[in-house]
Amino acid sequence: MLMADAFVVRSLDEVRFWSRIMKEHSLFLKLGFRCEDTQLIQEANNFYSLFEQIEGRANAFSENTDPRQIIVFNTEVHTAASHIWAFKRKVLGLILTCKLPGANNFPLLVDHVSREANYFRNRLADLNNGKLEPIADAIIDENVFFLKIMADHAKFISHLLDPSERKLVEQARDFSHDFDTLLWQAQDLSSMRPQSQTQPLLTQFLDQNRVSVVSLRDFKKTARELIEACRIKSIIHPLLADHVFREAERFLEIIDMFERHLQGDRSYNINDLH
Ligand SMILES: [Fe+2]
Ligand SMILES: [Fe+2]
DSSP: OOOHHHHHHHHHHHHHHHHHHHHHHHHHHHHHSOTTOHHHHHHHHHHHHHHHHHHHHHHHOOTTSOHHHHHHHHHHHHHHHHHHHHHHHHHHHHHHTTOSTTOOOOHHHHHHHHHHHHHHHHHHHHHHHTOOOOHHHHHHHHHHHHHHHHHHHHHHHHHHBOTTOHHHHHHHHHHHHHHHHHHHHHHHHHHTTTTTOOHHHHHHHHHHHHHHHHHHHHHHHHHHHHHHTTOSOBOOOHHHHHHHHHHHHHHHHHHHHHHHHHTTOTTSOGGGTO
């Protein structure tokens, strides 16, 4: 179980990060709909306002907020995350049955943002239930989740850059391949559980993933700067470039937390991880 203040701090950290992400997903989905999809655009706008409001409330709370108030808040946010998840799956269904011809959201992108909503929802449920996954399982599960997210980002970037940006498209494809390989490795380690959950294997796993996430993070940072300065040709919204950069930073922070734990830094409480 989490200590009351750790529970508040962890909850606010998750909600502040992911509510902004959910808000931005609403914007990206909206931009990909056709002008005539007024109903879907309206739904996306409603989710934008909902998560903007949640983000504002999360920022107004502090570590001194009564944990009971945060439990209620988390439940409310959990419902909102469930609703946006259902909306994203509905949109995915419409795309895959060819009901939105000419719209500009890739099916993989819609699936991807729905997985992020589901992750957010699960994090909130775990926090409220005081259910903490054992550290060795958390290390594998978080990496499997985030490596897939990173592999998807690389694919989105390579497909949203203008085809004439040959060098950058090639670099993005290399990242896609690198992360697909890391994801398979993570799934191998997962299938070898619990025998694979030794300190040296988990440390090596984190070290190896970290190296690739750092270079992808730097690539995204450069791409973001180039897009903002209008120096490259693409259909990537500058906010999307920043969004995927922040998600890579988030993954790095999680890897760092796990590494500190494996190094046996006792001042760092295991409960801060989950
Ligand atoms: Fe996202
Ligand atoms: Fe993402």
